Amino acid sequence: MSGLLKRILGRDSNGVAPQSGAASLHVRSASDGDVAGLSQTAEPTADAPRPKRRIWGRQPFEDVLRDFGSFPADSDTRPRPFFIVGHPRSGTNWMSNLLNLHPQVLCTGEAHFQVLLNAMPEMVSEPHQTAFKEPAKSAVARSFQEMIRATMAATAVRKPGALRAGDHTPRLLRPMLPESEHFVIFRDGRDVVMSMTVHTLNNQSKRAGHAIPETREIFDHALGMLTSDDESLYRAARFLLTHEAWVRRFAGNWQRHVLTDLETIQRMHAGEYPGKVMSVRYEDLHARTDKLRCEMYRLLGLDPDKAAPIGTDPRTAPGYTENKTSSHYRKGKVGDWRSHFTPPAMRWFDAEAGRAMLELNYELDSAWVDSLPAGIA
C-alpha cells in the first residue's frame, strides 16, 4: 500500500484487500490524538500532489474559517452537530440509520450545507467587499458557524433527548465547525458506479444522465429499455456499463471525490483543519457493523450500551432484504459490480479510478482488470 491512504491509515492496513478482513477504519482528532489507536504520518510526498480545491478561483471558505479558529457556540444546551459525508451511493444513509439506533442521536436528512459554504467566498474575496477585512470578516465567519449550529439543532426537535444532531449529505468532506465530528464513508468505486447507474435510471434523472453530451443518447436509449419488469432495470444498467463514456464519467467522478476527501482527511490529521474525523469503508462496516458503530458512538461522546440492537430498524442490518430495484435501499451488497461489469468496463474504470482504488486499498495493483468477472463476460 502506498500513497494517501497509507499515510492516513498507518500500521493497521498492511496492504491487505478488504475481503481479507483488514481494518480500514481510521480515526483521529487533531486535538485528541489517535482515537482508534492508529498512527499515521502526514508528511506530503512528491507522488501525491494535492488536488486543487479552489472554488470559483477563490479561497475555499473552510480555509477562512480555519484562519479564525474556533468560535464558541451561542448555546451549549442545543444538540451538537456532526456530519456524515461520502460519495453518493456509498452508504451515508445506512451509516445514519446505524447512528439513529442510539437514543441520543438524530440524523435524519441531507442539509447540503455545501450550498451555503460555496456562496461564502463571494462575500469575503474582493477588496471592495466589507467582509474582506476586519471587523466584518470574523463576524461573517462566526455568524456562518452559528447559522449551521442553529439549523442543525432545529433538526433534532423530533427526537426528545437527542444530544447530537447529524447531517448525512452525500458530499465532499469540508470542515465547517471545529467542534464537530465528521464520518467519511468510502465504498468500492465499482459498486458505486453500478449503484449510481441503477439509481440514475430509477430516478430517470436526465440531469445526471445528460450531464455530458456523450451520454445523452445512450441514457435515453437505456430509459427506453425500462419496463414494469424489475429485471429490465438491470438490463438497462448493464447496457450503460458497456459504454465507455458512461463508465469513465462515473469512475472519474468517484476518484476525484475520494482523492479530495483523502486529502482533506490528511489535512485534518495534520492539524491544518480543526475537528475530528473518522473514516470507514463500506465493506468494513458490512463485515464488522457492531464494532464500528460502537466506535462511532464513542467518537460522538455517547455510551454504546444505550444503543438499540442492529435490526431493530430493518435498514440497519448489512445489506437490504427488500432487494427492490425501485427502492433507494436497493441491495446494499458488497461486490455487486462483479455481476455487471464487462472486461472493457473494468479497463475503463481502472484507467479513470485506479489510483483511488489503490489509495483505498481495494486493489493492490491493476491486475484485477485481467481477471474475468464472475457474472457476465
Next chain:
Amino acid sequence: MSPIKRILKRAIGDSGEDSGPTALVSADTATYFFISGHPRSGTNWLSALMNLHPKVYCHGEFHFQVLRGALDHFTALPWYLAHHDPVRSEAERAFADLVARCLRAQGQCKPGATVIGDHTPRAVRLLIPDAKYLVMVRDGRDVLVSWTYHLLRTGRPEVVHETVRAALAGALTGLDRNAPDSLRSAADGLLHDQAWVRHFAQQWSQHVSKDLATMVEWQQRGGPQSMCVTYERLHASTESERARLYSFLGVEPTEALTISAESRTAPGFGRDDPASFYRKGEVGDWSNHLCDARERWFVDVAAETMSRMGYLKHPSKVDTDHGATREAVKV
C-alpha cells in the same frame, strides 16, 4: 490612511482604524437598513448622506444577497432538510441573525450609531424582516454612461456578461486607465456599440422592474418597509430628501451634520474625472455621450421601465414626482 479617507471618516464620525473598534452595538437597541440599487445609481452617495447623522452608520458592501441566494437554494429542494419546518424557519432566522451580527460588528466603528446599514448595489432582497429598505433608482442612460466608465477604469472583463465581454476586453486593449482622454475615447467606442447599449439597457430595466415589483409585493403584504429614492430627486432636493429618509429610518433629521463637497455628500462632484470612482455625479450627463440614434437603442429596450420611472422626458425636465412610480409604489 489617505487624507481623503480621514476627511470622509471624520465626516461620518467613523473612529476607523486609528482608534480601533469600540464595544459591539447591542442587539436590543440596533435597527437595520439596506440601501440597494443598480450599480452606479448613487448608492455610495446615499450612504454618505445617511452617515451624516450621528446615529446612523452605513459603511461598505457586504453582498448578503449572495448568501440569500444560496439560502433560497438551500431551502428549495424537497429532499433538503431545510425545505421543511422547523428547520426552514430556523435557517431563515439564523440567516437574519447572521446579517444582523455582521452589521453590528461593523457598526462598532462608529460609537453612538444604532441605525446600521449596508449599501451593496444589488437588487433588493429580504435580509432582515423588520429592517428598512432604501431602493435607489437612477436614469438608466446615466447609469449606462457611468457604468461604462467604471468598467473601463476597473478593467475586469470577467465581471460583465459574456455577450459583451469581448467588447469590453477590446476596449481595454491599449487603454491607459489613468489617462482621462484615453478613457473617454474608449467609453465613446463602447457607447457606439449597439450590443453594448442594448445589453445594459436590458440589465438596468430588469433590475429596476424587479426592485419595483418587490416593493409592491412588500407593500401589499404589509412589510417590510421600503422607500424608493431617485438619484435625480435627491440631486434636486438633497436637504428635503435626506430629511425624509432620516425620518424613515427613525432618527431626528435636525441632528444630522451639514452636507459638503469635502465629505462628498453634496450633489455632483463639480468636475469630470474619468479616472476617479467619483467621476462626475451629474444628472443627464448621458446627453453628452449618446446621440439620438444611440439613445434610441436604449429606449427601445427599456422604454417601459423608463416610463414607469418618468425618465422618458429630457432629464432636465424629469418629473420629480414620478407619478407613474408613485402609482405602483407609494414612495
